[in-house]
Amino acid sequence: MSNMIHLTIDGGPVASAGPMSILQAATRGGRALTANVGCFGQGVCGACRCMVRREGEREVSTVLACETPAENGMQVSFIDYFTPDRPHRYDVSEIRDSWRFADAVQEIFPEAAHCRHCGGCDRACPKGLDVQRGVALAVDGDFAGAGDIFDQCVMCNLCTLACPERIWPNHLGLMVRRVTTALTLRPVDLMRRLGEIERGEVTIDLAGPDRLQAPTTARQEG
Ligand code: SF4
Numbered sequence: 001m002s003n004m005i006h007l008t009i010d011g012g013p014v015a016s017a018g019p020m021s022i023l024q025a026a027t028r029g030g031r032a033l034t035a036n037v038g039c040f041g042q043g044v045c046g047a048c049r050c051m052v053r054r055e056g057e058r059e060v061s062t063v064l065a066c067e068t069p070a071e072n073g074m075q076v077s078f079i080d081y082f083t084p085d086r087p088h089r090y091d092v093s094e095i096r097d098s099w100r101f102a103d104a105v106q107e108i109f110p111e112a113a114h115c116r117h118c119g120g121c122d123r124a125c126p127k128g129l130d131v132q133r134g135v136a137l138a139v140d141g142d143f144a145g146a147g148d149i150f151d152q153c154v155m156c157n158l159c160t161l162a163c164p165e166r167i168w169p170n171h172l173g174l175m176v177r178r179v180t181t182a183l184t185l186r187p188v189d190l191m192r193r194l195g196e197i198e199r200g201e202v203t204i205d206l207a208g209p210d211r212l213q214a215p216t217t218a219r220q221e222g
């Protein structure tokens with residue numbers, strides 16, 4: 001029995017021996033990988049977003065091509081990268097008061113409060129994230145909860161494409177992750193060293209070059 005898989009990618013027929021992912025099918029079909037490819041199969045970059053209609057189905061779903069098996073009769077359209085039409089500008093270092101996280105969201109992402117709970121972002125997300133709830137938690141100022149939801153986000157932008165209120169959920173999630181990381185994660189070694197410096201336990205040797213030469217001398221003597 002033949003294991004050839006026949007599908008259509010961006011309007012062109014592709015046939016290749018399976019099993020394989022949609023992305024592998026695209027490359028075997030001669031598609032030049034000038035776009036829609038980043039981590040190449042790791043499922044972490046979100047670049048290979050595409051729309052898929054399976055044989056016999058009317059519904060179109062959004063998936064990552066590197067994580068989705070190619071199937072006979074499948075129709076695939078890759079979605080180009082796009083940049084925000086309204087960039088959200090903020091300085092992470094200025095969002096420090098956790099009592100006022102909700103105010104920060106209202107100021108920087110005012111459209112997020114207009115979520116109509118249509119669930120479009122949830123259906124679009126190829127990672128199965130609870131995007132709608134993540135937006136709601138961020139609007140409420142619950143950055144810990146929202147950050148947990150968006151932690152697995154690969155910034156494919158499919159939720160943004162799906163959102164009728166143009167909320168850019170993944171960019172809101174990215175801001176939440178940036179703020180919580182800046183406020184909670186600190187490199188342990190750096191914290192320890194700063195403490196040592198403050199307590200005067202470490203002297204800063206401004207004559208750095210001399211010190212750098214010392215190991216070389218030692219090696220030569222050995
Ligand atoms: S939350 Fe949005 S950008 Fe992130 S993986 Fe899901 S659909 Fe893609």
Ligand code: SF4
Binds near residue numbers: 117121132159162
């Ligand atoms: S697609 Fe937009 S409006 Fe709909 S639930 Fe998601 S964030 Fe809300």
